[in-house]
Amino acid sequence: MDQMTCPTCAGIMAERVQGPARYHQCESCRGVFLGLAELGALIEGEHDWHTHRSTDTSRLPRITSEMTAPPPSLRARSYLDSLFTRS
Numbered sequence: 884m885d886q887m888t889c890p891t892c893a894g895i896m897a898e899r900v901q902g903p904a905r906y907h908q909c910e911s912c913r914g915v916f917l918g919l920a921e922l923g924a925l926i927e928g929e930h931d932w933h934t935h936r937s938t939d940t941s942r943l944p945r946i947t948s949e950m951t952a953p954p955p956s957l958r959a960r961s962y963l964d965s966l967f968t969r970s
Contacts, residue, residue, distance in 0.1 A: 889914055902928055925963065932962035 887896035887907050894911030904924040906917035917925070959965035
C-alpha cells in the first residue's frame with residue numbers, strides 16, 4: 884500500500900496498531916484515520932476499559948473555595964486517552 888498523507892496538513896501518516904484496531908496517525912498534527920471496523924474495535928476497547936476500572940472510581944468531593952487544583956494525573960482517564968496521548 885502506498886504511503887498515506889494527512890488531508891489536513893499533508894504530513895506523513897504512520898500505521899499504528901492498538902489491540903485489534905489498525906489505524907493511521909499523522910506524525911505532524913496527530914490526526915487519525917481509521918475505518919468503521921477499527922472505530923468499533925476502539926469503542927469496544929473503551930467499554931471494556933471502563934468495565935474493569937469501575938472499582939477505581941469514587942464519589943467526587945464537594946467543591947469548596949478552599950480547595951486547590953490537584954496535581955496532574957499520570958494515569959490515563961480512558962482507553963482512548965491512553966491511545967492518543969503524546970509520549
